[in-house]
Each structure stands twice: as C-alpha cells, then as structure tokens.
Amino acid sequence: MRETLASTSSSSSSSTNVIPPAESAWINTYERLSPRWQSFALPPQAAIPIVISRVNQVDAGRLDVEMSAMLKEQLVKVFSVMKPGLLFQYEAELDAFLEFLIWRFSIWVDKPTPGNALMNLRYRDEHAVETRGKIRTGLEGPGLTIAQKIWYCIATVGGQYIWTRLQSFSAFRRWGDSEQRSVAHRAWFIIQRIEGFYKAASFTNLLIFLYTGRYRNLIERALRARLVYGSPHMNRAVSFEYMNRQLVWNEFSEMLLLLLPILNSSSIKSLFRPFSKDKSSGSAEDETVCPICQANPTIAYVALPCQHRYCYYCLRTRCASTTSFRCSRCSEPVVAMQQLGSINT
Secondary structure, three states: OOHHHHHHHHHHHHOOOOOOOOOOHHHHHHHHHHHHHHHOOOOOOOOOOOOHHHHHHHHHHHHHHHHHHHHHHHHHHHHOOOOOOOOHHHHHHHHHHHHHHHHOOOOOOOOOOHHHOOEEEEEEEEEHHHHOOOOOOOOOOOOOOHHHHHHHHHHHHHHHHHHHHHHHHHHHHHHHHOOOOHHHHHHHHHHHHHHHHHHHHHHHHHHHHHHHOOOOOOHHHHHHHHEOOOOOOOOOOOOOHHHHHHHHHHHHHHHHHHHHHHHHHHHOOOOOHHHOEEEEEEEEHHHHOOOOOOOOOOOEEEEOOOOOEHHHHHHHHHHHHHOOOEEOOOOOOOOEEEEEEEOOO
C-alpha cells in the first residue's frame, strides 16, 4: 500500500513538472505541413474552364445588327417627307449615331447589348480574372473598365465611320484611276492593302474562335473582352414559332410568284371566261384587238369556226404549241385559220 501511494505521488509530481511546447513549435509545424496542404488544394491562379456556346455568341452579334437595322428603318421613315436622296448623303453618320446610342445605353452603363441580353451573355474583363484568379463557377468576374469601354466605342463606332467615309471619298475622287506615282494612287494602294490584311486577320480570328470559343472579332480579342453567361441558371430557350411563321410566309410568297404568271395566261382566262360573262358582251373596240397581245393585228387572221380576229403570229404560235387550242374569247376549239379574203388552213 505504501508502494502504491509512493508511485501515485511520484507520477503526480512528474505530471505537474511537464514543460509546455515553445511558441515557435506551432509555427514550425505549420511550415512543415503547409506544402502538403497546398498540394491537395487548387492552385491560386487556376481558373475553372468554361465553354460558352459559339452559336449564342454569333446569334447575339446577328441580333445586334438586326436591331440597328430596325432602328435605322424607323428613323428613315421619320424623314420620308423630306427631299429624296437627302438622307442617303448622311447614311454613314446615321449608322454611327445609331451604333453610338446602342453603346451608350448598354456597354457604357454595364448592361449587355440587346443581342447579348437575349442570349444571356455579358462582357467580362479577362485581365482582372487572370490577376485575381478567385473563381468558383467560371462565370464570375468584373465587367469592362472605363478604358475598355471607351476604346470599344472608338473602334466600333469611330473606326467604322472613318473607314466608310475614307472608302467613299477615295471612290468619288477615283484614286485608283490616277497615275501610278501620284499620292492619291499610293493612298488607294495602302487602303486596299489594309483592307486585305484586316480581312485575313478576321478570317484567322474566326478560325481561332471556332476552335476555342473565345473572342468573336478582333476588337474583343485586342481588348480582352470575353463574352460569358450572365446567369448560370438560365438556359438558352429557342422558340420556333416566329421562325415557322416566317418560313410559311416565304413559301406562300414563292408559290404565288410561281402561279401568278400561269394564272395570267390567256388559256386560263379563256377557261374561266364563260363563267364570268356572256360571249356576246364584248364591245366593238375589243373585237378589233387581238385577245393575246392586246394590240391591233398587223396581219389579221380569224379563227375558225368562231371568226374571232387574231394576229397571225399569235394565233399561229398558239395553234402550233397546243394541239387543242381554244379561242381566247369564246373558248371554242380552233380547227383552222383564215385570212381576210383568202383561206389558209
């Protein structure tokens, strides 16, 4: 019993004499385990890859173009009572003004353009995304900066206006037809080379866009303005109601364009003539006119047996092309032709 008490007292005294770890031990342990923890976590600069539908981006650009065309059409109607051709002289200024309005009330105020809004898209600054790197769903990120917005306006509105005016001015002055060593011809040569280089660069950017799905045009690529989804929970809803209606009207109009020339022919008119009026209701003036070409016959022939007057070439052509040709006035079968004063079968 004494031994037990002694051992208990010795153990209690040793436990009370335990020295706590130093403060640096916690720091050393954290520094030793921190690399292992970071190896399991995502890199700080790694962004979750996202795929934006290429069809959505192309459709958004097309819708913006259609919106500009609609606004331009309505604005032209306002000036329809003015002098004809007056508004055509300022067409470039009108297009630039409409593009500026769309930019002012959409991109400048951090709102998507009408086409982007319909396709659930918005612009995102890729510079800020790559710098911060704190992305959870792949759709976060700030919008365009003020500098990017201003450069976007200069490139789309101002650049397009200046280029359109420069091309029209060079065509009006005929820079391409001037002498080979003149300044105007050199300027025209430079304009053509710039245009060719821009088209080649645009085509290359299109191929890259189809492969990666980023930056539809050169302006977006230069400004690093990428289109991303505005809301991750909004699906692209396509309604085919208006498309089907447009297709039906197009087919109907094409059918009318095909049938109207046939319905306007004399054979169809002669077919329905007995149901519309009496055979003897024609006036004396109508009897002297060829019912096919509606002109006075140069070489007058009559159809047998109804004795109605025709031009020789009109009646001969119809009888040769149709074996059972009927008179255009009375719908009776024509069996022969007769000239005034002679018989010709």
